[in-house]
Amino acid sequence: MSELDPNAAGDTRRDFLKKSSLFTALTLTPLTVLKAADQKVDERFAEMFEKIPLNLKVNNKPYTLKVEPRVTLLDLLREQLHLTGTKKGCDHGQCGACTVHVNGQRVNSCLSLAVMNEGKSITTIEGLAKGDVLHPMQAAFIKHDGFQCGYCTPGQIMSAVACIKEGHANSKDEIREYMSGNICRCGAYPNIIDAIQEVKEKGTAL
Amino acid sequence: MINFQYVRTSVVKTALGLIGKDPKASFIAGGTNLIDLMKRGVTAPDKLIDINYLPLKKIEEIDHVLHVGALASNSELAENMIVKDKFPLLMLALQAGASAQLRNMATVGGNMMQRTRCAYFYDTTMPCNKRAPGSGCGAIGGYNRMHAIFGASEACIAVHPSDMCVALVALDAKVVIAHTKGERKINFIDFHRLAGNTPEKDNNLQKGELIVRLEIPLNNLNKNFHYLKVRDRSSYAFALVSVAAALDIQNNIIHTARLAMGGVAHKPWRLIAAENFLKGKNPTVANFEEAAKIAMNGAKGFGENDFKLKMAPNSIIEALTVAKAKS
Numbered sequence: 203m204s205e206l207d208p209n210a211a212g213d214t215r216r217d218f219l220k221k222s223s224l225f226t227a228l229t230l231t232p233l234t235v236l237k238a239a240d241q242k243v244d245e246r247f248a249e250m251f252e253k254i255p256l257n258l259k260v261n262n263k264p265y266t267l268k269v270e271p272r273v274t275l276l277d278l279l280r281e282q283l284h285l286t287g288t289k290k291g292c293d294h295g296q297c298g299a300c301t302v303h304v305n306g307q308r309v310n311s312c313l314s315l316a317v318m319n320e321g322k323s324i325t326t327i328e329g330l331a332k333g334d335v336l337h338p339m340q341a342a343f344i345k346h347d348g349f350q351c352g353y354c355t356p357g358q359i360m361s362a363v364a365c366i367k368e369g370h371a372n373s374k375d376e377i378r379e380y381m382s383g384n385i386c387r388c389g390a391y392p393n394i395i396d397a398i399q400e401v402k403e404k405g406t407a408l
Numbered sequence: 409m410i411n412f413q414y415v416r417t418s419v420v421k422t423a424l425g426l427i428g429k430d431p432k433a434s435f436i437a438g439g440t441n442l443i444d445l446m447k448r449g450v451t452a453p454d455k456l457i458d459i460n461y462l463p464l465k466k467i468e469e470i471d472h473v474l475h476v477g478a479l480a481s482n483s484e485l486a487e488n489m490i491v492k493d494k495f496p497l498l499m500l501a502l503q504a505g506a507s508a509q510l511r512n513m514a515t516v517g518g519n520m521m522q523r524t525r526c527a528y529f530y531d532t533t534m535p536c537n538k539r540a541p542g543s544g545c546g547a548i549g550g551y552n553r554m555h556a557i558f559g560a561s562e563a564c565i566a567v568h569p570s571d572m573c574v575a576l577v578a579l580d581a582k583v584v585i586a587h588t589k590g591e592r593k594i595n596f597i598d599f600h601r602l603a604g605n606t607p608e609k610d611n612n613l614q615k616g617e618l619i620v621r622l623e624i625p626l627n628n629l630n631k632n633f634h635y636l637k638v639r640d641r642s643s644y645a646f647a648l649v650s651v652a653a654a655l656d657i658q659n660n661i662i663h664t665a666r667l668a669m670g671g672v673a674h675k676p677w678r679l680i681a682a683e684n685f686l687k688g689k690n691p692t693v694a695n696f697e698e699a700a701k702i703a704m705n706g707a708k709g710f711g712e713n714d715f716k717l718k719m720a721p722n723s724i725i726e727a728l729t730v731a732k733a734k735s
Binding site: 271274301313368378 | 409411438443448458460503507510512513643
């Protein structure tokens with residue numbers, strides 16, 4: 203199929219949109235949504251293997267890209283934008299090494315398709331420091347020796363910043379619970395918790 | 409990952425039209441389970457219909473019923489003030505599931521639709537009737553420590569992995585499902601299925617349908633409640649056994665009891681007979697023990713999971729005891 207068309211019967215995209223708008227008109231869908239469908243807002247069709255346009259911000263820098271649907275946010279960051287601070291650990295959402303912030307919320311970038319992040323704002327470990335001045339959480343990880351090999355550290359730090367922002371860093375127990383999505387094979391957990399507690403208690407704006 | 413077509417829409421009707429046309433298409437919301445399965449080759453949809461832009465995120469109370477949009481995230485629901493105040497059992501169950509990152513991504517509808525974590529289902533070199541109907545069950549006679557003790561069949565002994573769903577079945581939630589001709593509403597307890605001869609079907613959602621919201625009626629179960637999850641590590645692990653318990657106690661008499669278990673069956677396992685026994689009784693340990701005994705009627709181990717036959721009743725007693733001690 204050369205047409206970017208979900209309709210197997212071979213209708214054109216325009217026909218399909220007309221029909222779907224008609225279906226919509228017959229139901230109790232709110233008017234605003236109906237209007238959006240009419241204007242073809244948010245309607246995107248991509249043939250397999252075709253790269254599709256993607257606009258997003260990474261560390262406050264806007265990008266206009268083209269990606270295959272199967273590219274994860276993690277692979278986009280590492281392979282296309284060369285932001286290799288975000289690590290690929292398990293690639294299955296079990297280790298947390300790939301943690302980044304999407305619109306301020308921590309997520310596993312290995313389980314998010316890049317194309318699902320249209321218009322969103324991504325923050326990676328590279329986006330935390332201000333020039334040569336480390337982010338308070340980065341400084342605290344160094345002070346408290348919150349790592350050994352360092353592979354999980356970018357994910358730990360991104361998760362730690364979010365953990366405080368979410369208001370879930372009020373005790374060692376709560377930090378352990380809300381940091382459980384980040385595995386450290388070296389076992390630096392006690393030091394990681396000390397680092398998070400110090401940043402939380404200092405009350406520095408993150 | 410095998411490539412696929414990607415389609416995005418902000419209109420429910422359009423999404424339903426798209427899924428109805430393509431038997432190998434799949435909806436994608438949070439993606440935390442689906443993308444994992446696609447990477448492992450367990451499933452390979454030829455088209456993903458991104459439903460994240462559908463207007464299904466609202467959480468609101470309407471006429472003594474909590475309406476939860478299917479696209480509300482697990483963390484949004486857990487942090488919601490109405491949920492914290494009126495459905496704390498649901499809050500505890502949500503907090504017990506996955507990690508903070510995954511809860512930010514995972515949606516309510518997606519949580520219901522997640523597949524079992526049975527190792528034989530995930531390993532494409534092994535037989536599995538759920539993944540490849542007719543290929544056999546590797547878990548029967550195999551590594552089955554995590555598997556079912558209730559309602560299993562000769563075709564499948566997998567368990568449903570959700571915590572949220574265990575609370576929802578206990579809270580008498582209803583599931584509102586949209587299709588091209590309108591909507592239908594079913595009880596949460598009827599949403600998921602037992603494996604029977606068709607373990608490939610996890611639930612009763614038909615092809616071409618979409619979960620649009622949950623409706624949870626207000627209740628008096630927000631004082632004496634507990635969600636107990638027993639697992640191999642204290643956070644970020646699937647349940648060996650979990651128990652959702654809620655009691656409405658008035659003048660030392662149990663007016664209403666709600667009990668459900670996770671990690672023990674192909675669906676969230678409501679313990680109706682045990683609930684009926686507790687109704688009208690005093691909330692004593694002796695009665696909790698009798699209820700646990702009734703709940704275990706028909707339980708059967710498969711070797712490695714025989715320990716659940718003891719762990720499950722003990723967990724029921726513990727959950728009820730903690731629930732009673734609250735307030």
